[in-house]
Amino acid sequence: MLIFLLRRLLQACVVMTVISIISFVIQDSLGDPVRQMVGQSVSPAEIEQIRQEQGFNDTKFEQYTRYAKNVLQGDFGTSYFYKEPALDVILKKLPATFELAFSAIIIIIMVSIPCGIFAAIRPKNILARFLMFSSTIGLSVPIFIVGIFLLYTFSIELQWTPSFGRGDTVLVFGIWETGFLTLDGLSHLILPSFSLAIALLPMFVRLIRSEMLEVLHSEYVKYAWAKGLSPARIYFVHAFKNTMLPIITIGGIQVGTLVAYTILTETIFQWPGMGSLFLDAVNRVDSPLISAYLIVVGAIFVISNTLVDLIYGYINPTVKLASHGL
């Protein structure tokens, strides 16, 4: 286990280095930072002087090492717009995005597993066919249409749910603004989390169904029938456990997609999270913020995939994390 984590840490370092290079390149190529700082009324000679002082005339390699050194110390530069450290700005928005993504993941798990299993066990049932049909539609409709449709139906026409923002939040542990603890916060969460979930749900329903169908045809499931086990035990223990293995792997990769979709969802519902912050930063060419966002998201991805591998090793006994380190 320790070897696995150490090895993972090493991999994470490589991944994070690559991400930092990418974000450095982005930051470096997004316009002229000096012009951003000083505005129009400065002479070219003065600009050249500032350029020299700020180190923009150094080689790219020197600039990157300086950038990487600062990043390692937690200094991602100062946001041009907020005039605050970029990392602080992002971390302030992290709870909102985390809670949105977390609720969406819970919805995906709670809905896709029963639907997928049902569709695999009773492939000819009308409800199962309807599920498959609607999942095809769900796969092909982009999230911003789903989000706007939900918004229009439930907030504007029916007026059941609030249409934008996070509602009331409570500060817990001194750092975390949560919307889970207030009724208002929860009601604001419903629409965004559902539209985010709907973006990934159809894929998972189809995936679980097809994996389950395959497992149901395996020898060990046939043998389980021959042993006279109850159908519930065969479906939910023998077949489901094996179905979950590939699903978990894909789920880990889909965390990246989920993060990408939070940007869209947060924009539609004006959810004050990292995603909408990122989009604003892009519009304002706030390059320190953009690169800081990329690195934070990269870190989230690495951490979530490590967790996924740990869960995988727990379910699949043939993977020994301790001895092989994967």
Next chain:
Amino acid sequence: MTLLDVRNLNVCFGLKSGVMQALYDVSFSLERGERVALVGESGAGKSILGFSIVNLISKPGFIESGSIKLDGKELTQLSHRQLRHVRGKRIAMIFQDPMMTLNPVISVGVQMVEAIRSHTTMSKKDAKKIAIDRLAQVQIPSPELRFDQFPHELSGGMRQRVIIAIAMILNPDIIIADEPTTALDVTIQAEILELLKHMCEVCNVALILITHDLGVVSRVAERTMVMYAGRIVEEGPTLEIINDPQHPYTQGLLSALPQMALPGQRLNQITGSMPSLMNRPSGCAFHPRCKYATEKCSVEQPGYIYSGISTVACYMVEDMLSEFSEYDEV
């Protein structure tokens, strides 16, 4: 009273292109503690027969007609729930490939205990005790340790021992073993067969051994049934069938054994290959490959006849017998 009585069993597969018949009028019976072998080439319907006894034929197969009686109780009429308590409890099965049979993500012990607990109301603790006992009976060293291990930590032979232990776990009446040694190392095959035979003798369990290996048959089974294209073509005591086969197909099978050919000579073979079930020849299904075939063979299916040695479905045997007997028309 016969333990298992199968009468005129017809099994079909409903396909888009029509109904395909896999078993033709199969009848046989099995006494308590008796060991019977079912031999034939691949595709003869041996496995389908084994699976149809507990109605586990994979879809779109179904039992078209016929009766299967276990202790006089008709199995084809049972509901799913009733049938579930026959499977594993009264009729246990052993599958071909022990690598594929055990669920890879569930420990050996859990797979044994669940077999007990799905048919009895025994406590987990008692079930574990029985499971460990059984593991010891099938000569698995340090069974307590193995109990908590996962299938991938066991060798192929070890896994087949576990499967035999699971089959024996509730003292069934019948074990259906579908090519139990085919997937194993040759060196282990004999051990596993010996174990299977020993366990059946000790516990007085009847065995239906499905195999295409005639060497296996002679070692384990008292009686042998030869299948060809979904039909039993010859049936009798194993020794008689091996020493004096009556049906041309059985003769062909036996002469094809490598030890029947002289060194340096080509091995004997039955010319042609078994017809697919989709285009079964008319009359006796074996006639296109049979060197004794006459016109009659291609028209009508021969009935069963007792030759004094075995029960055979063949016109040639029928004719020979009627030549010998002066009075009886058979």
